[in-house]
Amino acid sequence: MNCDKTRELLVALLDGELRAQEEAACQAHLKGCPACAAEKKLLEASWQALDHLPAVTPSANWRADFWRRAREEEAAAIPWFAWPRLAPVLAGALGVWIVGIGSGMLLFSRSSAVVERQSSFALIAAPERATIDSAYISRMPRTR
Numbered sequence: 001m002n003c004d005k006t007r008e009l010l011v012a013l014l015d016g017e018l019r020a021q022e023e024a025a026c027q028a029h030l031k032g033c034p035a036c037a038a039e040k041k042l043l044e045a046s047w048q049a050l051d052h053l054p055a056v057t058p059s060a061n062w063r064a065d066f067w068r069r070a071r072e073e074e075a076a077a078i079p080w081f082a083w084p085r086l087a088p089v090l091a092g093a094l095g096v097w098i099v100g101i102g103s104g105m106l107l108f109s110r111s112s113a114v115v116e117r118q119s120s121f122a123l124i125a126a127p128e129r130a131t132i133d134s135a136y137i138s139r140m141p142r143t144r
Contacts, residue, residue: 001025006036010043 006029012018013026030037059065 001029
């Protein structure tokens with residue numbers, strides 16, 4: 001086992017969380033490596049110093065204060081419908097609307113040209129129906 005791996009496992013070693021093989025390999029490395037052994041002693045001393053600190057007891061209102069602050073921070077956050085978040089959605093909707101209107105205009109202008117062309121052929125082929133066809137055509141909007 002190398003020094004890097006041993007340093008990664010030192011906390012688990014001191015907590016007794018290592019498997020027997022890993023613990024034996026760690027202990028063997030610590031016996032032969034003074035730098036890692038010094039790191040282990042420093043870590044043990046730090047934990048002992050922390051054990052001597054007084055226990056912290058939260059106030060009776062701690063939970064209520066925590067949730068009050070959480071609500072305040074949430075209220076101060078930008079809502080989902082605020083302008084910075086809504087702008088890309090509106091831009092996308094506007095783009096879809098423009099494409100839809102443009103496509104409709106393009107399709108409608110082509111279909112009215114076809115109807116005009118067909119009605120002019122109908123006038124040539126059947127002049128007796130000219131009044132009906134011209135009345136139909138006069139109701140159609142002009143795109144030119």
